[in-house]
Structures are given as C-alpha cells and as structure tokens.
Amino acid sequence: MAKLILPLPVSINDLYINQYTWDAKIKKRVPTGKRILSKEGERVKGLIEEAAKEQIAQQDWDYEYTKNHYIYMDSLIYFNRKGRDDNNIYKLNNDALEKIVYDNDSRVLTRTQRILYDKTNPRIELSFKPVEYIGVFDDKDSYEKFLGNCKTCSRYKRNCSILNAAIEGFIQEEISDGLCAKYKQTKMKES
Known part of the structure; x- marks a missing residue:
C-alpha cells in the first residue's frame, strides 16, 4: 500500500x-x-x-x-x-x-x-x-482453483486463449460458474 x-x-x-x-x-x-x-x-x-x-x-x-x-x-x-x-x-x-x-x-x-x-x-x-480480483475471477483463490483445473486440460499447454482472456477480464460464454466448457482432460501417457 x-x-x-x-x-x-x-x-x-x-x-x-x-x-x-x-x-x-x-x-x-x-x-x-x-x-x-x-x-x-x-x-x-x-x-x-x-x-x-x-x-x-x-x-x-x-x-x-x-x-x-x-x-x-x-x-x-x-x-x-x-x-x-x-x-x-x-x-x-x-x-x-x-x-x-x-x-x-x-x-x-x-x-x-x-x-x-x-x-x-x-x-x-x-x-x-x-484490487482483490484477477480478471474475471473474484479473488486469488477462485483464480487458482480455475488455474488448477486448467493445468489438467489439453488446451493449457498450447497457451489457452480462454484462460488468457479470462485473466485479462474478458467475459466469455465458455466460462460459467467457474468452469470451462472447452475443458478436455489431458491424456495420460502409458508406460
């Protein structure tokens, strides 16, 4: 401050x-x-x-x-x-x-x-x-929760445009109630 x-x-x-x-x-x-x-x-x-x-x-x-x-x-x-x-x-x-x-x-x-x-x-x-908020997220906790989920999505490694726009404060129809409609679980590699 x-x-x-x-x-x-x-x-x-x-x-x-x-x-x-x-x-x-x-x-x-x-x-x-x-x-x-x-x-x-x-x-x-x-x-x-x-x-x-x-x-x-x-x-x-x-x-x-x-x-x-x-x-x-x-x-x-x-x-x-x-x-x-x-x-x-x-x-x-x-x-x-x-x-x-x-x-x-x-x-x-x-x-x-x-x-x-x-x-x-x-x-x-x-x-x-x-400010307390980060982009469209009310606070750091809601941002980190969303980000944690993003990290398990296949779009995340490709520099997800939905996440980037949300951080910048853009309202998007893909995000509702803290969830992303475009989420796709990353495929796990078989050993």
Whole structure:
C-alpha cells in the first residue's frame, strides 16, 4: 500500500484552454481547434508530480505490479469551498501520477471515500492498494482453483486463449460458474 498527500488538483473546467495561433493574413489570433493545458493546470500538475515523486520514493511500493494489474485509489478530498465536484479533479490528478505511482491510469480504479472542507489547506489524500480480483475471477483463490483445473486440460499447454482472456477480464460464454466448457482432460501417457 502507498499513501500520498498532494495539492488539490485544478478542476477539469479550468484545466484546458483553447490553443491559438497568429494568422498573418488577417492579423489576428485564431483558434487551432486544439485544447491545451492551462498555465494553472501546468503549475499544479508540476506540484503534484514533485510531491508524489518525493513521497513515493520513501515507501515500499511496487510500481512494476501496476503494469499488469489494477489498483484502487481511495481518495479523501479536502476542498477549499463547498460546491466543488470530486469527479472534476481526477483528470489532472490521475494524469500527473502516471509513470510515478502507476504505469497507466487506465488501470486505476478511483474511489472517493470522503469529502471535507479545509479553507487553509485544501488537498487530496490518496491510498493505493491492489484490487482483490484477477480478471474475471473474484479473488486469488477462485483464480487458482480455475488455474488448477486448467493445468489438467489439453488446451493449457498450447497457451489457452480462454484462460488468457479470462485473466485479462474478458467475459466469455465458455466460462460459467467457474468452469470451462472447452475443458478436455489431458491424456495420460502409458508406460
């Protein structure tokens, strides 16, 4: 498990601005159609990254684990005022922590646990921990039970696509109630 106390991210509403370019023909700035990070967004992202690097370096956190597994990010948010939306702060927060706490924010399951108000010290406190499930399996025990059965199947030695997809989280009609409909017992060699 890892814990971080970070600056409160900028709301998604203030995070991006329209990019402009100079059009010499009309002597005027014109929008390019792109949205870019605002100056405030860049500033706060830098603060979050700096604080996260410093704090995560002092903890026993397995960054490599995040490359192939999902993790929970539980949040305790201290807003500076009422009326703020917790969902609007996760974009900057999650992007800033990428490559520092986890490999890719697509594997982060964000959960707001509580919202409080602190006018003098707005912040976000985060706790990271591995999820209990593995792919379509509710927990390690159900995965290992399924895997144990797979190891006696003829498809297992051929790198079973059903098992691989189940580990990746794909729902498949071949798997029902923890059993595989394509199971074929490996033939025993006669001596």
